[in-house]
Amino acid sequence: MKKILHIVGKMNLGGTETYIMNLFRGVNKKNYTFDFLTYYSEGEEGYYDKEIQDLGGNIYKIAPFNFRNAVSFIRSIRRIIKEGEYDVVHAHTTYNMGFALYAAYKENVNIRIAHSHNTSIGERKSLPHYIYRKIMHFSINNYATHYFACSLAAANHMFTKFNVESNSYSYLPNAVELESFLSIKENNLRKDLNIHPKTKIIGHVGRFGKAKNHDFIIDIFNELTSIEDNYCLILIGEGASKSNIQERVNILGLNDRVRFLGQRNDIPDLMSIIDVFILPSLYEGFGIVLLEAQASGLPCVVSENIQPEPDMKLGLIHRVELQNKKQWLLCIKKLAHESKMPISTRELAIKNSNFILSKVLDKLTNTYESRK
Numbered sequence: 001m002k003k004i005l006h007i008v009g010k011m012n013l014g015g016t017e018t019y020i021m022n023l024f025r026g027v028n029k030k031n032y033t034f035d036f037l038t039y040y041s042e043g044e045e046g047y048y049d050k051e052i053q054d055l056g057g058n059i060y061k062i063a064p065f066n067f068r069n070a071v072s073f074i075r076s077i078r079r080i081i082k083e084g085e086y087d088v089v090h091a092h093t094t095y096n097m098g099f100a101l102y103a104a105y106k107e108n109v110n111i112r113i114a115h116s117h118n119t120s121i122g123e124r125k126s127l128p129h130y131i132y133r134k135i136m137h138f139s140i141n142n143y144a145t146h147y148f149a150c151s152l153a154a155a156n157h158m159f160t161k162f163n164v165e166s167n168s169y170s171y172l173p174n175a176v177e178l179e180s181f182l183s184i185k186e187n188n189l190r191k192d193l194n195i196h197p198k199t200k201i202i203g204h205v206g207r208f209g210k211a212k213n214h215d216f217i218i219d220i221f222n223e224l225t226s227i228e229d230n231y232c233l234i235l236i237g238e239g240a241s242k243s244n245i246q247e248r249v250n251i252l253g254l255n256d257r258v259r260f261l262g263q264r265n266d267i268p269d270l271m272s273i274i275d276v277f278i279l280p281s282l283y284e285g286f287g288i289v290l291l292e293a294q295a296s297g298l299p300c301v302v303s304e305n306i307q308p309e310p311d312m313k314l315g316l317i318h319r320v321e322l323q324n325k326k327q328w329l330l331c332i333k334k335l336a337h338e339s340k341m342p343i344s345t346r347e348l349a350i351k352n353s354n355f356i357l358s359k360v361l362d363k364l365t366n367t368y369e370s371r372k
Contacts, residue, residue: 002368005084006036007077007091007100011046011059013237013263014207015288016092016117019174021048023364024055026175026357032368033057037080037100039064039093047263058084065096067128077103087111088368091144094118094158095132098139105143111368114144115172116158118285119151119307120211146367148172150286151307157285170367173309174288175360178350181295182343184272193259195273199232200336203274203298205267205289206281208239213280213303213322218245220280220328222252228333234259236270271296275336280322281305290317291355297340301331312349314341 011017024034035058038046042063052059062076063069077100081089088111089104091097097114104112141160147169149155155164155171163169190197202221206212214235221233235245235258242260249258264270271277277293279302290310293300294317304321311317318335320327350356 001030002032002087003084004032004034004088004090004368005081005086006034007089007093007097008036009039009093010044011036011038011048011052012207013047015174015286017046017048019117019176019288020092021051022175022177022357023361024052024057026361027365029056032365035060035084035086037062037077065099067132070099074099074103078107081107081109088113090115092117095136095140098136098143101143102139111146111370112144113146113148113367114140114158116147116149116154116285118211118283119153119157119305120283144168146170146370148367150174151309153307154285170363171309172363173354173360174286174291175355175357176288176291176295177357178291178295178355181268181271181292182347182350184268184296187269187272189266189269189273193234193261195232195259199230200275201273202231202233202332202336203236203270203277204234204279205236205270205277205292206279207237208242208245210241211281211283212237212239213282214241214245215248216280216322217278218248218252218254218258220278220325220332221258222254223325224329224332225254225257227329231336232257232259234261234270234274236261236264236267238263267292268296271298274298276301276332278332279303279306280328282322286310295346295350297343297346299335299338301328301335312353312355314346314349316341 036052037060040061049059060080065073081104086109089109090113091100092115101112141163147159147163204217208214225231277298277300281303284306287306287310290300294312294314299316301318301320304319318331320331
């Protein structure tokens, strides 16, 4: 039995967290245990916390890092690693994974994985933060034994050229149970959301924050409805900037056309009623939600910042530069009136893709079983 400690932030409903949960659900529980070290403020709970515990995982909560608690932060991580006697430490956070990898090194953990999931984090430009990133970059690239990334851009963002070109680096595709998106029974979601059967639905799934570029989504939708009023926008997710976006929607008088749905566990059903999926991200490590949208047969209008890896070569990804708003409008309008791709075509693409959970788990567990 191999004991794996995953280093994460908060286990909320985000792309990386959902990916890790897919791994946990699919891994052989007789051979591997997954525990989670999370960074929570006092009293916080994560969306996936209960499911983690139901699946047999432990959750260890420590206070988030700040410049004043660095020493106690490392001590807390070392204590948890030591007491748990872990075979593998698998770090998923961005720069501060450097602390976890250093702690794992000091506690003589043989397999120490640095896993890059993003290409940027909206980095602050102050001198202390610059020094912090340099120290963490050094720690990540010197104390990890293995390097994973969901895309080449994510690898280049976090790892040195030497490590990316070494045998220690592996491209590990994000895995999703895509079969659940293929064939959805007819549902009453349009009625429940008070959306007319003939209204075209523009959809987006993502955490409310800088990366997902919700301001751009509202700008485009506002212009779209000024030209043609037969559209509705559904926004799925939570996050720090949600209230600001709600205020903008209110000021623009779009309340009756925009639905804020929060965190949902019925994404396949929601995808089935969407006509066009949009992802105008400012930066994106992979974009798991694009796999789900393509499996649902949705045309996807995305920014130039989306990585090429999630494209399943179905002709559903339409890349448009953010500065070209006119092209965004034309593309959305055109695609909204196209019929969805046949299930058989999507099913074949999924079968031949690298995103099958069993394939990713095989590659991952081979690393867990390696000696170093």
